[in-house]
């Protein structure tokens with residue numbers, strides 16, 4: 001079976017500083033992989049490189065058997081159709097000048113042939129498509145005409161998630177999707193993401209510094225430090241004696257925070 005995503009010896013530098021240092025990992029369709037690491041470890045850089053928002057210095061990213069060369073527009077276009085991203089700050093993905101329903105369906109306007117099955121019955125009415133998407137992410141249709149500044153942080157993140165699933169991507173990258181939200185809202189958003197993953201059969205690359213969130217969301221976890229993957233394991237093996245010392249430290253900090 002071909003891996004859905006394969007990253008081989010990926011290196012990325014900024015101004016001579018090595019930010020990602022020989023990263024290799026694989027993901028199968030339907031699997032969710034968590035990337036855990038401290039601030040500055042290179043998590044967001046990794047998501048930007050995978051989505052083609054930033055170029056690769058060395059190594060390769062292969063998505064569904066196709067190597068992504070940023071210079072080849074065709075492979076990037078295919079990638080963008082199948083890989084979507086939800087960022088930490090929902091305001092960054094919503095246009096402040098548009099009612100939020102328009103932002104939610106924007107990806108569909110760029111890929112008119114990529115309508116998911118669950119939108120087919122409303123495909124001739126853009127606003128109805130947005131209403132179906134809103135329903136999927138637990139937002140009332142009364143919010144369709146609102147502007148981003150008229151919504152709470154949690155509601156904005158739900159709109160960003162609606163946008164993220166609008167093409168039913170094979171891979172949804174979630175880059176710290178709950179970090180900007182109140183603690184009381186974080187669990188709701190994680191539950192929503194988990195439900196959507198099951199419902200739409202997506203894979204997640206879930207990036208976070210919150211070990212409990214990664215543990216809740218993911219089948220596998222990779223630990224990133226200073227641009228290097230130190231440890232990678234199935235989530236149920238998180239407490240194993242064979243874990244890297246650094247992972248054990250993260251686990252013990254997470255346990256202390258939970259008390």
Ligand SMILES: Nc1ncnc2c1ncn2[C@@H]1O[C@H](COP(=O)(O)OP(=O)(O)OP(=O)(O)O)[C@@H](O)[C@H]1O
Pocket residue numbers: 014015019037038039040041042043044045046209
């Ligand atoms: N465009 C850029 N130009 C120069 N340096 C950059 C750029 N983007 C990121 N960096 C540097 O790369 C390192 C890793 O940043 P990155 O944002 O990937 O880390 P992170 O693990 O996502 O951190 P955080 O959790 O704080 O978002 C940091 O030292 C950062 O200063």
